[in-house]
Amino acid sequence: MSKKRFTVIFAVVFTFTLMAVVQAEPIKFARYPNSSHGKIAFTYHGDIWIAGIDGSNPKRLTDHIAMDVYPRFSPDGKWIAFNSNRMGNTDVWVIPVTGGEPRQLTFHTTGDNIQYWTPDGQGIIISTTRGANPWFSPLYMVPLDGSIPLPMDMDAGSAGMISQDGSMVAFNRNSTRYWRKHYKGNNQTDVWVQDLTTKKITQLTDTDIEEFRSHVQDAYPMWGVDGMIYFLSERDGFFNIWKISPGDGAPVQVTFHEKDGVQYPSISPDGTLITYENEFDLWKLSIPDGVPERITIDLDFDIKKNMVEYLSSENTADGFSPSPEGDYAAVDYHGEPPQTYRA
């Protein structure tokens, strides 16, 4: 091979190698999305990240070995509340969207699970078991000023959001587990609304108790900009987004995913965009008339743990098998999946 030809081949190989190094790959398993003001926040590798709503310019917002989950934008888009177990159990923390040191807002030893900010941006609604009845606590409002969280006026609340005009709260009483598919029965959940002036509570879904055998999960109520309550329901056999009027009327199906159920939907504080997980990707849905769109997030970053672990042992291997060409050997050691060694 001539020196010139070798140089060209080397340059081509080197260029492709360099591209492989610098090109970020689309990620899977981003979780718990929420959006506001053209941005999306989500959890990835246990941290909160922020990107453009099209997935562009992803940046790590928190950087802690604990699990940081369920980001929720404040109504003005300047803050993100999130859950973290960095002090030993699930608490509420707040961080500016521009980054900085998070501030801890709850300190109770029970889990304090973020729902949404209050419309005035002065508090955060949580579900918790801190009430007198540990199985059925109401939702609580956590004031941003650090004062004592206050129970809301329902007997039980596992999820919920206050309408943008502050007049009503939509909520679930029972909790939902999306991985318990096709559940029908007394432990399914429904969407309820409470008028925050009169305190009157109304059940919106599965109201005919004689039909209890057909009742399905109706979870994560979200107030849309159109005044409708959007929620996650298994009415068509898969978890999809549905909507219902807070006044009266039948549920209407909004998304039609059939491969995988919708998981962890949340809505922007202004009620214009729902984001959720489906098929291990993040999706967005404009309210009221949008269609679901998959969000691609290209990410290259410094991971916190090594991809390769070196083990030392004084024990013998349980078994081994050489590859057909004899250049590798698979070794079964200590109940671990086979380790591969080059001969």
Ligand SMILES: [Ca+2]
């Ligand atoms: Ca807590």
Ligand SMILES: [Ca+2]
């Ligand atoms: Ca139901």
